[in-house]
Amino acid sequence: MNRQGNPAVLAQARRRDSLDKRQRALTALTALERDDTKITHAAVARTARVSTWLTYTDGIREHIQTARHRQATTPPPPPTQGTPTTPAGLRAELHLARQEIKELRQERDRLRDALRHQLGQQLDTLHAPDPTHRVDELTRNNHQLADQLQHATEDNAALRHRTASLEEDLAAARTSLRRMIRDENLNQ
Incomplete structure (x- = not known):
């Protein structure tokens, strides 16, 4: 064994840490769905205290997509009488909405650039001489x-x-x- 530690022990610790983060993400997803909070990758990552990147990995992404689909197809509960909306709650919703808008704009820009690139290639092949x-x-x-x-x-x-x-x-x-x-x- 060297001074830096046993590689097998380090690999096992990384696996445990990865499994712990994945479990926290799934638990956060369940809590967000139970509380009827809008489910986004950023919201799951923030609630679970993990990176947003982790929420896009295989094994987590599918659960988030399924929960978002369930949330989209389930009608919202009727508003209850006497439950006032707090300014803090409104600020949190506004923050989440802004973050989701930012993500959607970035995705739109990526898709637009990819489409532009693909169309350019198609035009090049159409006008290329034999x-x-x-x-x-x-x-x-x-x-x-x-x-x-x-x-x-x-x-x-x-x-x-x-x-x-x-x-x-x-x-x-x-x-x-x-x-x-x-x-x-x-x-x-």
């Missing part, structure tokens, strides 16, 4: 450019040859002109 036509087009363009390059290279070589010939002619004309000027100067 790859074989694009390859054929690029191949034709490549051949045309190769032909143009070959013609330009041949023209360039011919122009260089012509330029060299003209430079030789110019040099010969200058030499001839110098001789003529020298001969003319000598004759005078």
Whole structure:
């Protein structure tokens, strides 16, 4: 055994802690349903003092969905006479309603983004050209450019040859002109 502890003991402690949290969540769900309090993942997590993430895990989520369905299909009890609504109760209900609205807005935004992404992908596939036509087009363009390059290279070589010939002619004309000027100067 090492100084940090036995891994089996640590794993067992984590399992006990996980089971305890799950049991607290189920107990809180039962209490909320019994008290006819609106059941949400946040309300169960708050009542059980666990993370909201835990309420979305398998084994808990199904119970919450079932309880929410039962709560939605069960008609509300008639209001009892003489039971005043307290400001604290109204504040708690308002807080829960705001939290649920916030969660619903986040879910709406996630769904909207997912739908937008999916529609964008569908539009991309609809308007995408057939790859074989694009390859054929690029191949034709490549051949045309190769032909143009070959013609330009041949023209360039011919122009260089012509330029060299003209430079030789110019040099010969200058030499001839110098001789003529020298001969003319000598004759005078």
